[in-house]
Amino acid sequence: MRKGILSIGAAAAALTLSLTACGGESGDTSAQSTDAAASAAPSKAAGKIGVILPDSKSSARWETADRKYLQEAFEAAGVEYDIQNAQGDKNQFQTIADQMITNGATVLMIVNLDSGTGKAVLDKAKSQGVATIDYDRLTLGGSAAYYVSFDNTQVGTLQGEGLVKCLTDKKADKPIIAELNGSPTDNNATLFKNGYDGVLQPKYDSGEYVKGPDQSVPDWDNAQAGTIFEQMLTQEPKIAGVLAANDGLGNAAIAVLKKQKLNGKVPVTGQDATVQGLQNILAGDQCMTVYKAIKKEADAAAQLAVALAKGEQPTASGSVKDSESGRDVPSVLLEPQAIFFDSVKDVVADGYVSKDELCVDEFAAKCTEAGIS
Numbered sequence: 001m002r003k004g005i006l007s008i009g010a011a012a013a014a015l016t017l018s019l020t021a022c023g024g025e026s027g028d029t030s031a032q033s034t035d036a037a038a039s040a041a042p043s044k045a046a047g048k049i050g051v052i053l054p055d056s057k058s059s060a061r062w063e064t065a066d067r068k069y070l071q072e073a074f075e076a077a078g079v080e081y082d083i084q085n086a087q088g089d090k091n092q093f094q095t096i097a098d099q100m101i102t103n104g105a106t107v108l109m110i111v112n113l114d115s116g117t118g119k120a121v122l123d124k125a126k127s128q129g130v131a132t133i134d135y136d137r138l139t140l141g142g143s144a145a146y147y148v149s150f151d152n153t154q155v156g157t158l159q160g161e162g163l164v165k166c167l168t169d170k171k172a173d174k175p176i177i178a179e180l181n182g183s184p185t186d187n188n189a190t191l192f193k194n195g196y197d198g199v200l201q202p203k204y205d206s207g208e209y210v211k212g213p214d215q216s217v218p219d220w221d222n223a224q225a226g227t228i229f230e231q232m233l234t235q236e237p238k239i240a241g242v243l244a245a246n247d248g249l250g251n252a253a254i255a256v257l258k259k260q261k262l263n264g265k266v267p268v269t270g271q272d273a274t275v276q277g278l279q280n281i282l283a284g285d286q287c288m289t290v291y292k293a294i295k296k297e298a299d300a301a302a303q304l305a306v307a308l309a310k311g312e313q314p315t316a317s318g319s320v321k322d323s324e325s326g327r328d329v330p331s332v333l334l335e336p337q338a339i340f341f342d343s344v345k346d347v348v349a350d351g352y353v354s355k356d357e358l359c360v361d362e363f364a365a366k367c368t369e370a371g372i373s
């Protein structure tokens, strides 16, 4: 178990003050990260927090952003925590959860690999008195006490509207659209699709756009996305726009388009504002991405987790209906932002990616052009 270092800095104080304390005072400080930390603890003893991330391949975000921001938030709050990555392995996911609970985790935060296996993990944790949080992905039919994410239908709406904007800029006439959807087992992928189909379907219906191939990518696997898109383009060489559900899938499509010298001509969408996605936008190969301020998501989830670890019963700002069970899950949902060439600079200004990592080599001149200073 990785130990958090206690900080009684402003962040920790703010966090503590903003929470509603429901648990009684506890004199037991043994769960604090270190003895020295315990004596300096701003509040009562906290339990341990376990976090399981899904993989490190379907998106760069999990290891580069989520892990970092969650870690920072836990350190600031001075709680003990353990963040692990299941690397796409569902059995390993359950094993990690079991180990975390054996090692004393009283709060478990998960990004499920699918709702079925996620539900098993959540139910088992709950039966052992562990408080649970669904992070980013809602586990359908699950039992998480809280859900923290973005408005994922809105993410999809921004992608659909973004593709329309790029096709309009290119004065595309009756463009054939390919849809490269996320994993069929990820509830978010369903919500993204609801969002972008809400924009595209009326255009298919009116004949303004032509519906082309439409396929899901198992586990958001970027390599499979390349194979799938290659087949799409072989079957339908006149694809004129690609709704790719995240930057990884978008990059896979761009690689295939490059082979046909179609990159830059066929707009491709994305999501996550990864360095690669932003560079593809700067290069003109990707039309847009959706920036989700992961720091806000991690902070909101950490705030709930820390409160739960202290035995409090935090209140969430809203709720989301689980489409499978009908349960209203107390939730925090944040707002996503569409990013185009001219707004890549917003992501840098927000500190999500640095100019140093983005503006390397051939991207330096593009960065200047895009106003990134």
Ligand code: BGC
Residues within 6 Å of the ligand: 058, 059, 061, 136, 137, 182, 186, 188, 189, 220, 246, 247, 271, 272
């Ligand atoms: C997340 C996306 C991510 C995708 C693949 C989704 O559930 O919301 O940000 O790109 O999973 O990891």
